[in-house]
Structures are given as structure tokens and as C-alpha cells.
Amino acid sequence: MEKQFPKGFLWGAAASAPQTEGAALIDGKSPSTWDKWFELEPELFYNGVGPEHTSNTYHMYKEDVHLMKEMSLNSYRTSIAWTRLLPDGETVNPKAVEFYRNYFNEMVANGVEPIINLFHFDMPWWLMEKGGWEARESVDKFAYYAKVAFEQFGDIVKKWATFNEPLVHIECGYMGDAHYPKVHDFKRAIQVAYHTLLAHAKAVEAFKEVGIEDGEIGIILNLSPAYAKSEEEADQAAAFHADLFYIRSFLDTVVKGYFPEELIAILKEHQLTPVVEEGDRQIFEDNTVDFLGVNYYQPLRVQAPLPQEFPAKGVGYFSRYYDWPDKVINPHRGWEIYEQGIYDIAMRVKEDYHNIKWFISENGMGVSEEERFFDENGQVQDDYRIEFVTNHLTKLHQAIEDGSNCFGYHMWTFLDCWSWLNAYKNRYGYYRVDLDDAFKRTAKKSSHWMKELSETNRLVI
């Protein structure tokens, strides 16, 4: 069977500056929280590999773009490192301007449309020392950074995103230990979320002020549909709340321009309302997005929570993880594989969010110890990845046929890349990166498969 994707569909891959560039502390770049955290606690990082050991794209960008072209990708998402462009938050670093202009121009010259994101978990250390996203000051600092980026690169880059997965730095940094500063405090997490969303809206405002010809601005959200254990009222309420906190608090705000009423009511009831300034509401209302990037890996399975004190576990007060017995697991990463989720979220965007244009900005399959799948020539035979992408694309195609306004599919990721505390544990790329051999890139089987798909727009099942 064959599935034809629309003409002009974007085929590509996603990555981020801190996960691929390397060169973490040279040419004027100042440290991000990741650089500093690695310096402070290197033992937390898988195999002790830190952010200066990412895939060295800073020096190898020409080769990377060449490989993108070879794979016939027509688009690529990465980010700018705030700490490279504005090392002290004020002064533009000419080396950064030079690098990013060269890199983005190289993409365009090779038929690869750059989609550029501004924040992928990489808070500048100097700003973290002043309170990070908890401090209102961060909002204006970020808006300034956004403005500089639009001015410097807006002639080359037309599609922009403000944040990648804002939920993640909030949850992992303020309700968990996977991101710095490892705080566990729901009230502080809510303030961080508020400032992040306000910073997003102010960056959209800056985008309009700069006025990039044919420019579009969006945000990348991880949207994991929440499925309830049963039809019972308490389980349904758990799904409603998981959806409210994890999806609607972001989606409603960036697409519709206001926070969900139910969220405001809960925050009031539990004295969690963040500090808000006069005029903020208008900023959200006036600065909604042109498009959405949707990262989809796995769904949320939830059930009614156990009785407990509020707000010990934050969202856990309203819903609890449920281990669905029928789930299919990626044995190499432990995440659930559920391709129906991509269809459900696609239709949700269509029905509840004015059928806004959107694309899959991340979807992919992480595999630990992927060298297990080398053939005799040292090529990774990643048939599992091809199957994973095929199954998700089949569902995505169905959603497009059913009217969802999806314009592209980006796999996470192009090159195996460094992934925060997990470093190089889980490999996701179309290309293998050999850390022991000067970051040598080797095509995996999936890259050949993807090349054919991006050339023909035809998925063969």
C-alpha cells in the first residue's frame, strides 16, 4: 500500500544547539546551566560526557548540511544558543553571528529550510544566578535576545520558534532532578511556567516589531494525549486534569491568547496564582502564534490519584500514572509506542485549535547500545526505527486526510546527539556519531529509507 503526502510537505529532522554544536566555551560563548552543571557534578551525566562533547557541528556544519542534502531533506530545525549570541545578555558576539549566518546560509543554499528555535533548555548561567525563569527580569532578557536573533538572521530564516517543550524545563527543573536547579516546589514551578509563557508572548511581540518578510512564528510543544484508565468519573477527572496542566495550559495560551478558566480557578483555590503584572493579559491576547510544532513520543496513561495533601506532588494531586497492561514498549528506551496518539493529537489541534497549521517537530525512537545493530560494515541496521516512523506516518497521513493542517514531519534526530543527563545513552539519529573517532558520521539504514520518502513524498507500507 502507498500513502501520498501533500506537495511541499516538509521532511526533516530536529536538533538543538546545546545538543549538537559542541564548542561550549569557545569563541566568546558564556556557560549555560548545562555547561556549569557539568562542571559542578559531572558524575550525573551518563558516562561522564558533558556538553562540550556534543556532535561538533560548530566545526562540522558544512559536512552536516551536505549530509542533509544527500538525504534530500528539505528542512531542519535547530536552535541558537542564547549564551553564544549574547554571552552577557547585552553584547552581540560577532563570532556567533558569523557562525549562525554561515550555517543557516549553507542550509538555504542546499535546499534545506532552517526552522530556528530560541530556547532549548539552555538558560544562561549568569541569568540562572539571578533566579532563572523565576525572576521576572528573565522575561525581558529573553525578549531582547529574541529581537536580536530576528534582526541578525531574519533575512535568512523565515520560520521561527520561541521555546522547545517549555513543560520540560519547568517540570524537570522545578518538580524534579533532571534539569538544573533541581527544585521541588509546585508554586515555584507555576511561577516559572508563567514567566516562560510570558517570555514566549513577548518574543512574539518582538517578532512583529522587527517585521520579517514572509516570516512566521511558532512554538514547539510536547503534546502527550492523556488517556484515562476507565470511563469512571474519577479516572476521567484525572485525564481532564493531566490534559489541563500538560496540554491546555500551554496550547490555549499560545494559540487562543488566554489561560484556561479551569486552571485559573484551581490555582486560586490552592493559593498558587503566580505574580502577574498589569498589562500581561493583553500581551498574551495580542501575541498568538502562526504555527505550532508538536513533539510526540508517547501518551500519558492516567488514573484517579490516591488521597493526599495538596500540593505535595503538584499535578500528581489530580492524577496518577497508570500502567496500561496492553501497552507496547520500545525495549531499547522503555517508552511506550502508541502511534494512535499522533492521530489523536492531530485531530485535537484541528478541532479545538482553529485547525492551526502545525508540524511534527519531534518524533523518534531512542535506542541504547545501538552498536548491537551494526552489520559487518559497521552500518546500523535500524529496521525498528523504520517501522516506528512508518507506523506513525501512517496515522499522520490519516489525520491529514481527515483535514488536520499538518505541513511536515521532523524526526528526532539527524545525528545521534547529546541528550542532557542521558548524554549519548539513547541514540536517535539517521546518522551514527562515533565519539571515539572525531565525531565521524555514518549513515544508518533509516537514512536511505528516509531519502526515498522525502524524494517521492510516498510512504510505502
Ligand code: BGP
Ligand atoms: C525530547 C527533547 C530532546 C531530546 C529527546 C530525547 O523531549 O526535546 O532534546 O533530548 O527528548 O530524550 P532522551 O535522549 O532522554 O531519550
